[in-house]
Every structure is written in C-alpha cells, then in structure tokens.
Amino acid sequence: MTSGKFLRTVFFVEILKGLGVTFRTLFTPPVTRRYPKVKVPAKPGFRGLHALAKNADGKLKCVGCGLCGAYCPSKCIYIYTSEGEDHAKVVDRYEIDVLRCIFCGFCVEACPFGAITLSEHYEYSNSSRQYFYMTKDKLLENWDKYFAGPKGERYFRDFWQPKSGNFTGREDQAMFSRVKLKEKK
Ligand code: SF4
Ligand code: SF4
Known part of the structure; x- marks a missing residue:
C-alpha cells in the first residue's frame, strides 16, 4: 500500500467525501412527488383510458x-x-x-x-x-x-391528426430537424 493510500484509509477520506455528497443533497429540493397528494396534470396527447x-x-x-x-x-x-x-x-x-x-x-x-x-x-x-x-x-x-x-x-x-392544416406541435415535443435531414442527403 502506498503512503497516500494509507493516509486516505486512516483518515476516512472516501467516507468523508461520501458524507459530503449526502450533506449537500439534504438542502436540495426533492425531485419526487408525493402522489397521490401531489398530482401533475397529464400532458396533451397522453394515452389513458x-x-x-x-x-x-x-x-x-x-x-x-x-x-x-x-x-x-x-x-x-x-x-x-x-x-x-x-x-x-x-x-x-x-x-x-x-x-x-x-x-x-x-x-x-x-x-x-x-x-x-x-x-x-x-x-x-x-x-x-x-x-x-x-x-x-x-x-x-x-x-x-x-x-x-x-x-x-x-x-x-x-x-x-398531425397532417391537418392547423397542427402546430408542442414546443417541448422531440422531433427531427427537417433542415438537418435535408442537408445530409
Ligand atoms: S386498443 Fe389496441 S390499438 Fe388501441 S391503444 Fe390499445 S393496443 Fe393500441
Ligand atoms: S368507426 Fe371503425 S375504426 Fe372507428 S372506432 Fe368504429 S369500428 Fe373502429
């Protein structure tokens, strides 16, 4: 074992680093939702019942x-x-x-x-x-x-009916860029 590794082991460096990550996340807002208390409306086009x-x-x-x-x-x-x-x-x-x-x-x-x-x-x-x-x-x-x-x-x-004249799509909808596809041809 090298001296550096020995010192890291003796002073619990990796454990302290891990605790640091845990401590930081204690103060970040949660990404999970408390369903069913908190409900998010379904996105347009959702496929339900x-x-x-x-x-x-x-x-x-x-x-x-x-x-x-x-x-x-x-x-x-x-x-x-x-x-x-x-x-x-x-x-x-x-x-x-x-x-x-x-x-x-x-x-x-x-x-x-x-x-x-x-x-x-x-x-x-x-x-x-x-x-x-x-x-x-x-x-x-x-x-x-x-x-x-x-x-x-x-x-x-x-x-x-995306082919109908009044279809505009949603801003957050993922789609291929037609311009880029044409350039590749
Ligand atoms: S009923 Fe059949 S076609 Fe309609 S969504 Fe279900 S699996 Fe698809
Ligand atoms: S009209 Fe024809 S395709 Fe449309 S729901 Fe009725 S059976 Fe199905």
Whole structure:
C-alpha cells in the first residue's frame, strides 16, 4: 500500500467525501412527488383510458367498420355489428379488453371517423378483471366524463391528426430537424 493510500484509509477520506455528497443533497429540493397528494396534470396527447366519441347530437360516432380492431396489435378490440334499417350497419357491441391494451394509440390513428379516443385519465386501478373490460356503454360514459365540451372537439385536431392544416406541435415535443435531414442527403 502506498503512503497516500494509507493516509486516505486512516483518515476516512472516501467516507468523508461520501458524507459530503449526502450533506449537500439534504438542502436540495426533492425531485419526487408525493402522489397521490401531489398530482401533475397529464400532458396533451397522453394515452389513458379509452372512450368512444359522440356526435354533437349525442349519438355514437363509430360506424363499426372494424379498422381499429384490424390495426390493434394486441387484438383486444371486439366489434359486433348487425344490419339495421335501410341496410345500415348497427354497432351492437364495441368492447376493449383494457388489460391487454398496450396504449399504442393505433386504434385512434386508424379510425377514419374520429370515433375512438384515449383520454388523460390514468387513475383506474381496480382488483376486478371485469372492471377493465370496457363495454360500449362504459366507453361512451368515458366520453362524457373526460371529453365533455370543446375538449372533445379539440382532441383529434390537436393531437391525432398531425397532417391537418392547423397542427402546430408542442414546443417541448422531440422531433427531427427537417433542415438537418435535408442537408445530409
Ligand atoms: S391503444 Fe393500441 S393496443 Fe390499445 S386498443 Fe388501441 S390499438 Fe389496441
Ligand atoms: S372506432 Fe372507428 S375504426 Fe373502429 S369500428 Fe368504429 S368507426 Fe371503425
């Protein structure tokens, strides 16, 4: 052992350095939050619990085309339709097994009618499996709870249709710089 190392060991230099770090952090503000006492609002575009959108007249927007179910990588959307008056398709059942969902948002992107949404609601823990099996009624109820008023109207425009003319993106959204990509070509 060298004399320097011997002295460092005898005088507990490394331990004192470690205690110094601990002491400094005692006076810095904590980065953790005391959930559920302290809650942070979900960011726009957050993928929470599903909802089925309603038209202005309060009727189901979904036409039962099945595209969302076809795109869903978890195959957790089940749609049952029948033929109504004038051969119109009627959505008898629309169900999502939320426990299998990976919240990718493909269903929202795939829907040509803006009929399925992912809300900002994330506090829905429950001990019953059945609770997480969303039926058409439950999904419509979610629309009333989480997308009432102009919020529901804004949802697709702002977060799920980036190609639409009025999409501007968020300042803190990470994205490639188009200029740099062009320069590289
Ligand atoms: S978010 Fe993804 S996994 Fe969940 S239902 Fe939609 S498509 Fe399926
Ligand atoms: S939610 Fe959209 S994609 Fe899915 S069945 Fe209804 S209309 Fe079709």
